[in-house]
Amino acid sequence: MRKRKVLIEWDVRNEIDNAIMERMQTAADLCLNCENVKIPCAVTVCLCDDAMIADINRQYRGIDRSTDVLSFPSVNYPEGKTAGDSEALLRQEYDDEYDAAFLGDLFISVPHLIAQAQEYGHTVKREAVYLLVHGICHLMGYDHIEEADKERMRAMEEKILAAASVSREEHDAADDQLLLSKAREAMTRSYSPYSSYPVGAALHSTDGRIFTGCNVENASFGLTNCAERTAVFKAVSEGVRSFDMLAIAAKTKAWPCGACRQVLNEFAPDLRILVTWDDHVEEKTLKELLPEGFGPHSMEH
Ligand SMILES: [Zn+2]
DSSP states (O other): OOOOEEEEEEEEESSSHHHHHHHHHHHHHHHHHHHOOOOOOOOOEEOOOOOHHHHHHHHHHHHOOSSEEEEEESOOTTTTTGGGGOOOHHHTTTEETTTTEEEEEEEEEEHHHHHHHHTSOOHHHHHHHHHHHOOOOOOTHHHHHHSSHHHHHHHHHHHHHHHHHHHHOOHHHHHHHHHHHHHHHHHHHOOOTOOOOOOOEEEEEETTTTEEEOBOSSGGGGGGHHHHHHHHHHHHHOOOOOOEEEEESSSSSOOHHHHHHHHHHHHHTTOEEEEEEETTTEEEEEEHSSSSOOGGGGGGG
């Protein structure tokens, strides 16, 4: 059995699925792994509603509105330091009640979380895990006020979220279904008057967002852009470069063309790819589609 590294004391005022809370526990453990904290830690997580989080926001931060997550670290990290390089400090926060170092309190608004998941087009589970990871990163000393700190925090979050998705044994069927439906929806926006072969793609980033794309043709045929590359370029131009899953929808089975395989390999050599046509779904990895691919690592010497 996996050793519990983070003891979460839940205060559930607004219920969410048990499976989601289990996934949050796993993600919490991975926070300490990724940050390389060697001693057991504890946090409290209050799952509440918008009214309560707005109240706390007003009381403790003077901001009179609801939000997704609030964190109150108990450790006073020195400038530029985080939990991973502050073991002595963590030991000072040792709490008998928990038999662990107490990192602080988190509040997560469940209605806010659900609305946000809908807005970003991903599952409630993913959003819940993301908010918990974000909150624990704050409790571990990260913040996002200065640009440089923001980048550090973002990198740590990505690392934890990637670990959370790699370590899960079974792929999330709900996530697959959502991504497939986004690809089918994108297919309806295809501009393909010349080929009459519409294609839609939905690309899932490791931080839980979905970027869609369709094929965009041109009277000068060679200028056509495929659905997959449209999705990749949209994501990269929004600052997102790490992906774990791609779904493609077309009238027949349509694996990515050679150009798209190469572009996908630049950012996500370990990508899982799903294709769907009629009611069929097939799955392969990019490594299967592009064996011995030339990529960024090929130029390291
Ligand atoms: Zn292509």
